[in-house]
Amino acid sequence: MENNKRIYMDYAATTYTKPEVLEEMIPYFTQEFGNPSSIYSLSRGTKKAIDLARERVAKVINCEPAEVFFTGGGSEADNWALKGIAFANKHRGNHIITTKIEHHAILHACEFLERNGFEVTYLPVDEEGKISIEDLKNAITDKTILVSIMYANNEIGTIQPIKEIGEICREKRIFFHTDAVQAVGHEKIDVKDMKIDLLSMAAHKFYGPKGVGVLYIRKGIRIDNLVHGGGQERGRRAGTENIAGIVGLGKAIELANENLEKEHERLSKLRDKLINGLLQVPYTRLNGPTGKDRLAGNVNVCFRFIEGESILLLLDAKGICASSGSACTSGSLNPSHVLLAIGLPHEIAHGSLRLTLGDRTTEEDVDYVLEVVPSVVQRLREMSPLWDDFLKKGDK
Template structure:
């Protein structure tokens, strides 16, 4: 029997769509001129970058001059936090974030905390939401920046971004959001949502890896993260990744065009998957919220009395690619900081499975996962002393 190949880890990365690759190829082979040069070949690539910058800006309702290209989401996060903190430390040294941020935010805040800045980590409730009053109460005279992720990469929680932005505006504090999981998947309008800075990464919405962008509202001062040449209006040195920029713009354009139809399908499949797993596997629980405040393709389930890593290996043997949390921490033996933050005990947080759906996910694949996962969980529990002790106690 032929091994299946079912990919359910779209939150970690996506493939490059054929239409995106097709648009990129000429900039590897024919239109390869350095945009910083003055001859005609350079003008072609310079114009292509400018056009792409406009497409990226349009997708989030920004001005093209507010879009700065980066090497990915982590660089965009680093630049936003470090760049703003260092350029504005004369105004204050207090930064507010949350306990469930991606490590590209948490580790930057940890670094700044050791270098003269005060960091406040807002807690979240059992669904992963911050309390707006907690944010209001945390802001003080020395607060210069709030960084709260748009949508969580592990449990799919979509924060009340507009309300967060309003609080920041009222208090004249700059608001940055890590929107790596949101851009290209749900509507994002930086004007309507009161966002001052926003990070995105192309490989999360069927674009190439190694390229992202940082939106910076006009008038906000950032210290450069990378020094050297005059690229990105003297803000980020380094010869531009022309094919990557072209690919990111095309991928985002397609994502926005297809978003409404795509999300209807994903929500239907996601709900079937979540309901099916909770129904078929006893002592399981959904992590994160239900309904509209959850990313359309995200399902995160905890199965008690087993370990997530074992599930992943056995799923892989069955041809299913999944995750137990963030791809950036897949080598860690510690349970997810996100799951601990929403109140899961250490031993239970270990048994979590993240299944993130995408464009090519089918109902037949969902049916197969619903058949396989309960069998794997049962098999692992039969080998677990924790389950054995629990089962004896139930009798």
């Protein structure tokens, strides 16, 4: 019998586009379609819309509109930050510092830079996914030009000590980039106060459209272009602007900021209820920190003796949309690099489940998940030779 219920708990992978956002975007597909680079009045309207979106972003992260550059998404923003800074400043040094738990947009960009003469230090993290400030200080050399550390982890929700990192980098005259894709629209961010030089975001993580993002670049920073061509984005990022997407991003970030504190509190309560309920399942562990150092909507647990992919299939049959890690790696059979970095062995890391909450998540949704998950886990364990071996050893 088909299950018509649908509980969406994968907001870290993507969000829906809010109706108010879509409504503001629609005219820029059909009526206000002029190319912003042209000089007639139809184009002046689209240029004005882009300027308004730039102002909305700047207001939320406390920067100047001229420091906001629109991109094709978070991955492009990450690549631009790393490659642009590295190649523009290689006369100063060739050393970059990042972490072992970054998104693959950062890790793969770093691998590319290593193949092109740069050295990269990958900082370890503790069992909660936090870096050590001492490790960061010790990793800095006279050739270090860039530190790139994510604001909040997409898998286990860990929030890093961003302001402290920013202060160290500013004092050492090293550029500081943060991948804030998971944090923008959900955490209060002030790039000036936190001494952030470059910041990446993506609209589809805060109820905006897919395929559009932002790289904030502090004024005066020397950075090479990633995309070459025309003179759009003040000569920094070529290509005719995605006007509707940019308009949507601007509206979405404004809406998210208006309701940020209230929604943060609501989701934190639901998150903690979900975590406490899941931990009642025997041989379950929470991945990542608790409390204020964790994203409000993030839950990540490991169930011993079973595979995460199997959990997802059975949950889907019950109408629950979840993940076993990052959306970008969900097709991989390898365990999460984040879970391995926090010290989990392969056999436990394979049994991970990530549930991420959003603005349509209700207490009833959480109750339903807590009703379904224990029976799914039990069913899979009964089919697992690992569970059978464990019981035979009498380690119950």
